[in-house]
Amino acid sequence: MNFHLEEHKVENGGFVGLNGTCGRDESMDGFEGIAEEPLASANYHPGNKIQETLQLKEFFADQFSTKSMDLIKLTTLENAPTQSLFSIANRILEESFERKNGELFHRMARLLRKVLQIIERRMSVQAESLRDQNNVHKSREQKFQSRIKVLETLVKGTSEEIQVAVKNSESIKIEKTEVEERRRLEEMDTIKLKKEKDDIRVEVSTLKRDIEMARKTYEKQRLQLEAEAGKTKLELEKKVEELECLLEDSRKKVAELEEFSADKYQRWKRKEHKYRSFIEFQVDALQDLRAASKFMKNEVLKTRRRHSEELNGLGVKLKGLADAARNYHMVLTENRKLYNEIQELKGNIRVYCRIRPFLPGQSMKHTTIEYIGENGELVVANPMKHGKDSHRLFKFNKVFGPTATQEEVFMDTQPLIRSVLDGFNVCIFAYGQTGSGKTYTMSGPSASSREDWGVNFRALNDLFQIAQSRGTTVLYEVAVQMVEIYNEQVRDLLSSDGPQKRLGIWNTAQPNGLAVPDASMHAVKSTSDVLELMSIGLTNRAVGATALNERSSRSHSVLTVHVRGTDLETDAVLRGSLHLVDLAGSERVDRSEATGDRLKEAQHINKSLSALGDVIFALAQKSPHVPYRNSKLTQVLQSSLGGQAKTLMFVQLNPDVDSYSETVSTLKFAERVSGVELGAARSNKEGREVRELMEQVGFLKEVISKKDGEIQRLQSLKANVSAEKRSLTSLRSGSSSSPRRHSIGTPQHLRKTSSGKLSGLSDKAASDGDNCSEYSDRHSEAGSQQSVDDFKHHKEFYQPSKLADGPVNQSATDDVQLLGLEDADLEERLSDISDGDLSMGTETDGSIGSVVEYTLFPEPSKQPEKSENIEKSTVPSKLPKPPQKLVQSKPSRLTRSATKLSSTSRKSISTTGGSSSAKPLKKWQ
Ligand SMILES: Nc1ncnc2c1ncn2[C@@H]1O[C@H](COP(=O)(O)OP(=O)(O)OP(=O)(O)O)[C@@H](O)[C@H]1O
Numbered sequence: 001m002n003f004h005l006e007e008h009k010v011e012n013g014g015f016v017g018l019n020g021t022c023g024r025d026e027s028m029d030g031f032e033g034i035a036e037e038p039l040a041s042a043n044y045h046p047g048n049k050i051q052e053t054l055q056l057k058e059f060f061a062d063q064f065s066t067k068s069m070d071l072i073k074l075t076t077l078e079n080a081p082t083q084s085l086f087s088i089a090n091r092i093l094e095e096s097f098e099r100k101n102g103e104l105f106h107r108m109a110r111l112l113r114k115v116l117q118i119i120e121r122r123m124s125v126q127a128e129s130l131r132d133q134n135n136v137h138k139s140r141e142q143k144f145q146s147r148i149k150v151l152e153t154l155v156k157g158t159s160e161e162i163q164v165a166v167k168n169s170e171s172i173k174i175e176k177t178e179v180e181e182r183r184r185l186e187e188m189d190t191i192k193l194k195k196e197k198d199d200i201r202v203e204v205s206t207l208k209r210d211i212e213m214a215r216k217t218y219e220k221q222r223l224q225l226e227a228e229a230g231k232t233k234l235e236l237e238k239k240v241e242e243l244e245c246l247l248e249d250s251r252k253k254v255a256e257l258e259e260f261s262a263d264k265y266q267r268w269k270r271k272e273h274k275y276r277s278f279i280e281f282q283v284d285a286l287q288d289l290r291a292a293s294k295f296m297k298n299e300v301l302k303t304r305r306r307h308s309e310e311l312n313g314l315g316v317k318l319k320g321l322a323d324a325a326r327n328y329h330m331v332l333t334e335n336r337k338l339y340n341e342i343q344e345l346k347g348n349i350r351v352y353c354r355i356r357p358f359l360p361g362q363s364m365k366h367t368t369i370e371y372i373g374e375n376g377e378l379v380v381a382n383p384m385k386h387g388k389d390s391h392r393l394f395k396f397n398k399v400f401g402p403t404a405t406q407e408e409v410f411m412d413t414q415p416l417i418r419s420v421l422d423g424f425n426v427c428i429f430a431y432g433q434t435g436s437g438k439t440y441t442m443s444g445p446s447a448s449s450r451e452d453w454g455v456n457f458r459a460l461n462d463l464f465q466i467a468q469s470r471g472t473t474v475l476y477e478v479a480v481q482m483v484e485i486y487n488e489q490v491r492d493l494l495s496s497d498g499p500q501k502r503l504g505i506w507n508t509a510q511p512n513g514l515a516v517p518d519a520s521m522h523a524v525k526s527t528s529d530v531l532e533l534m535s536i537g538l539t540n541r542a543v544g545a546t547a548l549n550e551r552s553s554r555s556h557s558v559l560t561v562h563v564r565g566t567d568l569e570t571d572a573v574l575r576g577s578l579h580l581v582d583l584a585g586s587e588r589v590d591r592s593e594a595t596g597d598r599l600k601e602a603q604h605i606n607k608s609l610s611a612l613g614d615v616i617f618a619l620a621q622k623s624p625h626v627p628y629r630n631s632k633l634t635q636v637l638q639s640s641l642g643g644q645a646k647t648l649m650f651v652q653l654n655p656d657v658d659s660y661s662e663t664v665s666t667l668k669f670a671e672r673v674s675g676v677e678l679g680a681a682r683s684n685k686e687g688r689e690v691r692e693l694m695e696q697v698g699f700l701k702e703v704i705s706k707k708d709g710e711i712q713r714l715q716s717l718k719a720n721v722s723a724e725k726r727s728l729t730s731l732r733s734g735s736s737s738s739p740r741r742h743s744i745g746t747p748q749h750l751r752k753t754s755s756g757k758l759s760g761l762s763d764k765a766a767s768d769g770d771n772c773s774e775y776s777d778r779h780s781e782a783g784s785q786q787s788v789d790d791f792k793h794h795k796e797f798y799q800p801s802k803l804a805d806g807p808v809n810q811s812a813t814d815d816v817q818l819l820g821l822e823d824a825d826l827e828e829r830l831s832d833i834s835d836g837d838l839s840m841g842t843e844t845d846g847s848i849g850s851v852v853e854y855t856l857f858p859e860p861s862k863q864p865e866k867s868e869n870i871e872k873s874t875v876p877s878k879l880p881k882p883p884q885k886l887v888q889s890k891p892s893r894l895t896r897s898a899t900k901l902s903s904t905s906r907k908s909i910s911t912t913g914g915s916s917s918a919k920p921l922k923k924w925q
Pocket residue numbers: 355356357359402432433434435436437438439440441445552553554583584585652
């Protein structure tokens with residue numbers, strides 16, 4: 001049966017297409033014929049319907065008889081025209097009625113329904129396309145209608161216009177033509193639309209072709225993708241293989257790790273075991289320790305008990321120690337005392353000589369320094385002289401050569417600084433001619449370099465250091481003042497008002513060392529503070545110097561350091577002061593230059609240095625009266641130049657041969673200061689003094705033997721003086737100005753008159769060549785004279801011969817006037833003068849005129865101002881007091897003193913007579 005065959009063909013994948021090669025059968029020929037018929041419908045889609053047709057064929061082949069099938073053969077459902085479909089449906093119905101087979105009927109009905117569905121669908125498709133066409137036509141119609149309307153409106157408008165403008169009929173015609181033209185165009189448009197419709201159809205078919213091509217392309221792509229997928233699959237398989245390999249590796253590793261961890265676990269186990277055993281051991285040890293600590297506790301308790309017992313013992317001992325500490329303080333104080341005593345034994349006034357090196361550019365110069373000894377010996381050579389006299393030997397506490405450093409110089413100064421902190425007043429000053437290195441020694445060439453620091457900075461630095469080291473026992477406060485003395489005027493160099501302010505001075509020494517109360521006081525805490533203040537001071541000094549040219553050489557600068565120490569234990573207060581003095585140049589002033597300001601300056605310098613010499617010698621001789629008030633310099637330094645004060649003088653030398661005479665003068669002054677003052681030297685000197693005393697005793701013998709004659713002479717002197725006084729009074733009434741050129745006449749005259757044989761002094765002066773008088777000469781000359789003539793005159797007076805022989809003349813009157821002796825006390829004063837050196841014993845009012853120039857470096861002997869002083873004076877106890885019976889009635893002081901002193905040697909020395917002399921008397925002071 002055909003149906004079965006068809007079925008079999010279908011099962012084996014036959015009927016691939018309408019024109020398929022497989023399963024071709026006679027029964028299907030009718031279908032083929034139908035398939036080859038042209039399409040009856042515009043919506044016919046052969047591809048879509050193929051499946052449906054095949055299903056129908058299958059169905060018919062399966063279900064209908066050959067007769068029916070013959071019918072069906074003639075048709076293909078899809079390609080058959082709708083009429084054929086209807087006829088098929090009819091036949092199906094008829095056959096189903098004929099067969100009356102229930103099941104077949106159902107099948108037929110289903111087939112019928114199917115056929116009907118196809119017809120229905122086809123109908124609806126056609127209806128839809130018709131509707132679409134209708135819509136297109138409608139829209140086109142609407143379009144045309146609207147165009148017609150527009151045209152009609154235009155025609156209307158045109159006709160209206162024709163009515164309005166008949167004359168324009170021709171244009172209307174044209175417009176009509178245009179309208180017609182438009183209508184023609186519209187028709188053409190319609191044709192065009194039809195054409196477009198055809199084009200669209202063509203386009204649709206083109207699109208269909210495109211779709212087919214796209215399908216083919218898609219198919220191609222699919223195949224490509226499949227090929228790629230195959231490739232990817234292969235790659236993936238490869239990767240899977242690789243991953244499997246990796247997996248294998250990791251498995252191996254895991255196995256290794258497991259092995260390792262197992263090993264580690266074993267090790268940890270072993271360790272755990274060890275630790276366990278260690279902990280057990282520790283626990284045992286802990287228990288032992290506990291036991292030990294228990295034991296220790298007991299021990300500690302025992303020790304504590306023992307300690308408390310020992311502590312009690314220690315408390316007792318500590319008390320003893322505290323007592324000892326107190327004693328230690330006392331011992332410390334004692335030590336300081338002893339230290340100061342040692343210092344004192346060394347001599348309150350120490351003299352250090354320092355020789356300046358030649359300055360750069362002076363290398364060709366010759367030096368006057370011949371020899372510098374270790375123990376303070378110095379030999380200077382006079383290049384002008386030859387032989388024995390050409391060399392002179394001097395001895396000081398110390399001599400620093402040109403190569404000595406600032407440090408070396410200060411090393412020997414240091415002990416004095418400690419004294420300041422122990423409550424002593426100390427004075428360090430530099431003496432010497434201009435350019436000899438005073439400022440270099442005191443301040444140094446520059447404050448910026450520590451190595452260059454002079455005594456000033458080093459002393460203060462040391463002071464602060466010692467104060468700091470003693471900080472636990474004594475609290476020190478330090479303050480400084482800085483003044484300048486120029487032309488007998490004191491100026492504050494640290495004043496905020498500048499150095500112009502003149503200051504007053506205490507008349508007496510103040511215990512706190514405050515000589516210049518008005519000078520500003522500046523508290524300092526460190527060396528840098530001092531450096532700062534000193535630079536201000538030096539600047540202020542320099543300000544003055546611009547006006548007066550090299551003022552520093554002609555003024556004294558005094559830096560005073562005040563120290564106040566409070567003992568932290570006892571609250572006791574110590575006060576000390578340190579005067580650091582850079583003196584003015586000590587050289588003699590060239591006479592030719594000594595006029596005007598220079599002369600005035602020279603006079604003032606001379607006066608103050610002279611006064612300083614007086615004070616030092618007065619102190620050296622422990623004189624009860626010290627003439628501080630003779631100059632501002634000595635007034636300022638008063639607190640540091642007597643009593644407990646310690647003095648150090650730097651004698652500065654210029655080694656140049658040109659300065660030889662100045663050098664010798666300076667050295668003589670220094671030697672006398674040193675020789676007289678030093679304790680150590682004193683003992684040596686005492687031998688010399690005894691010798692001198694013996695000589696003096698000899699003179700005294702003469703005095704005693706010739707006392708009557710002396711008395712007479714003195715009386716005559718008194719008479720002369722009275723006459724002088726009278727003449728002076730008359731002179732004063734005649735002329736107000738007194739010729740100062742004769743100022744030194746009186747002492748000379750007095751000397752001569754009073755002593756007659758004053759050779760002890762005069763001869764010594766003469767033998768020294770220029771010992772005393774040389775210094776006196778240069779200082780007094782400048783200080784007492786107004787002109788070069790005066791100097792000449794003065795010089796003549798200094799000649800020893802004249803000193804001895806000079807007559808009482810007008811000069812005596814002048815001096816009386818200058819010395820302020822013309823008052824009622826004149827007689828008494830004159831007798832004082834006649835007793836000895838004027839400047840040594842006489843405290844003047846400090847004016848220039850009152851200075852007795854030639855006594856700048858008085859003889860070691862010094863006569864006190866008043867007779868009481870002599871009586872109270874420090875005559876050595878070993879010397880017996882003179883018997884009162886030898887004292888004459890109303891004797892002069894000299895006579896009285898001489899009488900007293902004569903008793904000391906009366907028993908041993910015969911009174912051989914001789915002229916009286918002041919010198920022996922002075923020796924006792
Ligand atoms: N020991 C020394 N070493 C090196 N140079 C020195 C020394 N002493 C002084 N001088 C130098 O000599 C010159 C003069 O010194 P200084 O100014 O100290 O003298 P002075 O006596 O203070 O003079 P003045 O009286 O004019 O103040 C300066 O140039 C100084 O540097």
